[in-house]
Amino acid sequence: MECSKQKQVEVAPELVMAALKAAKTAGVDVDELLRPYNQSWGQLKAGQGLAGSSYAKLLRGLWRALDDESSGYAIRPLRVGSFRMLCHACIHCHNLRRVLLRAMAFFSLLSEQYQWRLVEQGEEAKLQLRMSGATGIDDAFFHLSLAVILHRWSAWMVDSPILLSRVSFAFPESEFGHLIPNMLQAPVEFNAPETELVIPIQYLQQPIKQTPESLTPFLANSPEQLLTLYRSDDSVSAQVKQFLEQQPELEEVNQDAVAQYFNVSVATLGRRLKREGHHFLQLKDKVRRGRAIRLLLHTQDPISGIAEQLGYSEPSVFYRNFKKWVGCTPAEFREQNQ
Template sequence: MPSSLFATAATPPPGAPAVTPIAFVQAILLAYAQRGMDPAGALAQAHIAPAALLDASSRITAWQMERISGLAMQQLDDEALGWFSRRLPWGSYGMLARASLSAPTLGVALKRWCRHHGLIADDIALTLGVAGDTASVSITERRDLGALREFCLVSVLRNLLGVACWLIDSRIPLLGAQLPFDAPLHREVYAVLFTGPTAFDSAPAAISFDARYLTLPLRRDERALQQMLQRALPLTVLPYRRDRLLVQRVRQALAAHPAQTHGADALAAMLHVSPRTLHRQLKEEGASLQGLKDEMRRARAMELLLRTRRPIKQVAEAAGFQNEKSFMRAFKGWTGQSPAEFRQHRQGLAAEKP
């Protein structure tokens, strides 16, 4: 990622979870080896013990990953950490972010990012695509990335996703990720690296997400960019809280799957968030799950009562109620009428029209 990252605290925060695989640190050490440089100082400052490098099961914290990556980028003067055939000098990714900042929407910004990335590193090509309701960013490999392949592909996708979230001030939950290499020994870490399911041995490397995020306007300016560039790496290792499309995504899920979304657990799993996160983010957006359920059920029930002759029991099931009794109680609370009275009254009004 772009930037001067060294507002990073000199000592790690206490109790931070260690989930980042040591394989990514080993990839950074390969970049040092390519330049004939000694990484000992950076490892010490990142509090990474030499013994951890010999254990494939070792993990480091987000702070340690930020620290070792930032120091390596500065010392090697290569923000790509040896991934590509030529170095990306300090500030390269900051330049990409600045070139995308004036775009009217995220879709335009990501197209610029993909195009400009090809100008500074032609070893890979990034492509933004849209198919129906799904957007994807994929990577075409134009040369053998060798031992740095996993770290490169994962980092490029995570960097782009982090910047995209920052640009629109919104979490972008992934529908899935795919990677063209076999599942590594640390495959379980990918549940943290990418939300949604991850498919291995599936080319090209890509992430997919709801295409509606592409239409959101950018919410950042030059001043915000300067602040972000002081601590850019956390965008790639920490989850973004807010989801500005969550209310719309909940509405869509409730409408498309009324029978499968009775409980918060089922709905949260469908949206790839935890139930706690679902409730918290809806509250941040001024909504509630129960309120959205009522809104969608009411609209569905009224549509079926007015446009079909389905029995009340079938209307209740189609609107997502588990039984007719609870539907009738809820409907009367919404309208002051029973479903049968509502249907009869509206049909009577329609008949009176010339």
């Protein structure tokens, strides 16, 4: 049970084509961009993906060709160097809350298209994005890119994986929609009013571990770093969370059973979770909360029945816990998300 920070990835053809879609629509010869990687648009359509390192180089070539780090999706181009300046603007922040607020302010200066908000409610922090205006191109990939970059960049800034509670996207499930839950390791909703990443609120207090000195090699190796660094599915916390999600009787699973499954001692498991900023009961509570949200959104079960399915002997305890988690009652949450 090891947590590796670096891992080679294969990028699915659907994502590669989505990255090139806006440029292709604008008349860019994407086959010329793909040629150095022994790839073509026809091969992508036939189902042949691209190595992560080649995909990163392709993106850099695309951005240089367009002078636009949005890959042609933004109304006003994100000139090459925009992400670099964002990093420099945030590297001296003290904690993740300040980083996110400064990043949102930075985007608002670039264009009125980006309307970011940080909402703190109950035990959750919600990073919300609305984009105004339209380019006439399906911008699902752009929404996804901003979400992935913000998530992985934030994890790099605090030098620890960040486990998402859930994610919503302001677009219908696309040709690459089936890939997203695995990319983000979180429950995903489509057709939402806005794109939203939800994290436990305690992450906002995590101190920034990176420095101007560590930023230099990070930028020199971007966007490769954001394809491979701090993938949450490599972390011990994510492995434990995934194991808990597979247990039908969650209340009966204790830390001893999890340690035995991963063939480590309880003390070792606790130390590894603590190193990543988590503890066992916190992860168990996260899984319970995720199940509650799925049942509220995707079933018509009465709330008392949902409480019973989650192991609560008294619905009132479930009501109190749920309001503490998300800042509203189960009934209010269901009504707001109909």
